[in-house]
Amino acid sequence: MADIGLRYAAFARVSSHTEGSAITYDAGREIGMMISANVAITRSSNRLYANDVVAEEDNSISEASITINTDDLTLDNEQYMCGTVKTGSGATATYEDSDDPAPLGGFGYVRVRSKTDQETGVTSKSYVATWWYKVRARIEAESANTKGQNIEWSTPTMILRAMGAYIDNSDKLKFRIRKSFDTYAAAKAYIDDFANISSED
Helix, strand or coil, X not given: CXXXXXXXEEEEEEEECCCCCCCEECCCEECCCEEEEEEEEEECCEEEEECCEEEEEECCEEEEEEEXXXXXXXXXXXXXXXXXXXXXXXHHCEEECCCCCCCCXXXXXXXXXXXXXXXXXXXXXXXXXXXXXXXXXXXXXXXXXXXXXXXXXXXXXXXXXXXXXXXXXXXXXXXXXXXXXXXXHHHHHHHHHXXXXXXXX
């Protein structure tokens, strides 16, 4: 199957987590319409040589990051994800960058995939829901351009640094979970369940 689309993006702050148990999240929110999500995973490459051959090798995940681009990022959603300091509310609200660390949160999205059966010619779609258990979000750069003869669309980019979590008794650090669905509605509901988003939200 080939990826042909990307839909939905949800973030929820971590409410509590005890090592060896599932993470609980505060009520999450949709953070914008997805344009792209690029994942970079770094694995260890440590080898133990014995008798002139590789006897052991560590190929575990050492770090992972997700660079996302959305159609918009409101100041309130930036505060929710990055932890900027918000003072006031509504039209009087102000947002300040500080040296406080960004809050821990979970992040999810839905990839759309397509596959054409070469014998029947029938094309089918599937929807892969992805949930990252623990991330910290940051914005490293932003830019704005004056309007010229033609509009140049400028959309926000954010980097989410993923970290492993012990979420069960397997004694394994886990970074993300993925599941394929036949419908977009089912995939979105799967993300919403993790993000603690009700259907009325």
